[in-house]
Amino acid sequence: MTLTERIKEKAYELGFDLVGVAPATRAPHADAYASWVDAGYAAAMGYMVRDVARRQDPCHVLPDARSVVVVGLSYFVANPPADLWDDPSRGRVARYAWGLDYHDVMTPRLRQLADFITRQARRDVQHRVYVDTGPVLERDFAVQAGLGFIGKNTCLINPTMGSYLFLGEILVGLELDFDEPAARPGVGGTRGRVGTCGACTRCLKVCPTRAFPAPYVLDGNRCISYLTIELKGSIPPDLRPLMGNWIFGCDECQAICPWPRRFAQPTRASFLRFDPNLAAPKLLDLMGLTDEQFRARFRGTPLWRAKRRGLLRNVAVALGNWGDPQAIPALRRALDDPEPLIREHAAWALAKLGPSAR
Ligand code: SF4
Numbered sequence: 001m002t003l004t005e006r007i008k009e010k011a012y013e014l015g016f017d018l019v020g021v022a023p024a025t026r027a028p029h030a031d032a033y034a035s036w037v038d039a040g041y042a043a044a045m046g047y048m049v050r051d052v053a054r055r056q057d058p059c060h061v062l063p064d065a066r067s068v069v070v071v072g073l074s075y076f077v078a079n080p081p082a083d084l085w086d087d088p089s090r091g092r093v094a095r096y097a098w099g100l101d102y103h104d105v106m107t108p109r110l111r112q113l114a115d116f117i118t119r120q121a122r123r124d125v126q127h128r129v130y131v132d133t134g135p136v137l138e139r140d141f142a143v144q145a146g147l148g149f150i151g152k153n154t155c156l157i158n159p160t161m162g163s164y165l166f167l168g169e170i171l172v173g174l175e176l177d178f179d180e181p182a183a184r185p186g187v188g189g190t191r192g193r194v195g196t197c198g199a200c201t202r203c204l205k206v207c208p209t210r211a212f213p214a215p216y217v218l219d220g221n222r223c224i225s226y227l228t229i230e231l232k233g234s235i236p237p238d239l240r241p242l243m244g245n246w247i248f249g250c251d252e253c254q255a256i257c258p259w260p261r262r263f264a265q266p267t268r269a270s271f272l273r274f275d276p277n278l279a280a281p282k283l284l285d286l287m288g289l290t291d292e293q294f295r296a297r298f299r300g301t302p303l304w305r306a307k308r309r310g311l312l313r314n315v316a317v318a319l320g321n322w323g324d325p326q327a328i329p330a331l332r333r334a335l336d337d338p339e340p341l342i343r344e345h346a347a348w349a350l351a352k353l354g355p356s357a358r
Contacts, residue, residue, distance in 0.1 A: 003120055004177040010116045011071050014109045015268060017165075018072035018158060020145030020179040024065035024171055027137040028144065030056035036217065043220035045230055054135035061135055064126045064173035069113070070138070070145040072156075073106065076164035076264040080274045088322045090280040091315060094225065094249025095164055097302035098279045099272035104300070106131040106168045114170050126173035131166070138167045146179035149195050152215035153203035153253035159195035162260030164267075195259065203253035208242045212253075224250035228314045229306055234344060240317045241352070245283070247314040248303050278303075283322065286315045287330040309339045316342060320349030328357045 001009070004021060011019035027033070034052055042048040054060045058068060075096050084090060096102065110129045118125045130136050139156045143149060147167075148158035155163040197215070204212045211222035220226045224246050227235050235243075254260055278301060289297070294308040303311060316334060319327040327349065334346035350357045 002177060003174075006120055007069060007113070007117055007176065011069070011113055014112055015073070016071040016109070016168075017074050017161060017265070017268070018070075018147050020070050020142070020147050021176045022068045022070060022141045022144035022181065023178050024058045024062075024068050026057040027055070027140040029137060029140050033137060041213075041217070041219045041221065043226055043230070044232070045220060045226070051135040055137050058136060058141075058171050062126055062128050062171045062173065065128075065171040066174055067172045067176040067178070068136075068141045068145065069117075069170040069172060069176070070142045070147055071106075071110065071113070071168045072142065072147055072158065072161070072165040073102075073168075073269060074161055074164060074265050074267045075102065075166055075269065075272055076162065076260065076267055077272055077274050078266060080276075080279060084276050084280045087280070088245050089283055089324065089326070090245065090276070091247035091283050091286065091318050092245050092250075093247060093279050093281075093303070094251050095254075095272075095279075096166065097248055098274060099269075100300055101302050101304070102166050102271075103131050103133065105269065105271050106166055110168045110170055114172075117170070117172060117174070121174055128171040129168070130171075131168040134169070136169055136171070138169055141169060142167055144179075144181040146181065150216065151203070151257065151259070152197045152201065152212070153257060154216060154218045155254060155257075157195055157257070157259045158263075159259070160263055160265075162262070162264035163254050163257060164260055164264050200258065202256045202258070206252050206256040208244060208250075208252060209239050224252075229310070232310065234341065235313065235317060237348065240345075240348065241321060243314075243317055244321055245318040247281075247283075247286070247311065247318050248306060283315050283319050284327065284330050287312060287319065287327075287334060309341050312337070312339070312342045313345045316345035316349045320345075320352040323353060325353065325357070328353060331357070 008019045058065045114127045142156045148156050151157045157163045209222040211219050213219050298304050331346045331350050
């Protein structure tokens, strides 16, 4: 077995579903990324604006980098019971967040893989491990490594597994055997199967906030995932009514996509499952959460990132969109919350419920 084959075998042994190797050269979409940032589509995600040059070329991160080992792990959990998932008195949480924080699970496994590479190479190999947090255009390298193609919804789509995939990378100072990259933008090859969006535009049409100004381009300013997770301040009032009951992330553009609908493979990761208290919690229960209760319930999960102020801001919007008078007492109590952000969104929700709710 070659070194690359041994690395791939180890990656599968560690529980990853996909693994491939790309050359550590300038990312194919480096210029498109800079244009995306220039257009303001990174919104308030300052880290994406600051690190443009580093993201364009992995050698700016690790000068000795020669290869990028890219891994994928399915996070698909079967569709939840409709009576819970379609209940507007419950919030919706994006699938990737239905359990422990994936960074905490993926990162140690990738470090184990990096240690394996060093041992197998019998010398100290320069490397960097990233799970979504580093300055790497990971989907570009995933395509180059043969893991799939980038869909019009900007997700990496694997023709045998769909798009509910966590990605991770190791930049390595070793020249490994590279996989076949995608033949052209929007088309990829994986284990003999190719994929493409073709004439489909479902994801572009289904997006509640119209966050795709063009195919393959996502305007972060309008994306519900950005609004509910990354945005720290006030949600633009014109977008609030469009957010429905999404309170942390959004899966609309993946849920409509024929590729995951047909090919998504249930996750093998035991840290993810449908628990209504995490994936579809009752909005009224959340609106009353104290700091202490928030910490006890969400520590160690991705929702921790939103903090109480962000989550309850989102919950207030969802209660306004629910439009049921049952929400009025909880929203009125929230008008006295010590956090101004929560008070502001509770007032908006009460106004949306009508003059008698104020
Ligand atoms: Fe491509 Fe259609 Fe999937 Fe969108 S919904 S990513 S256009 S296949």
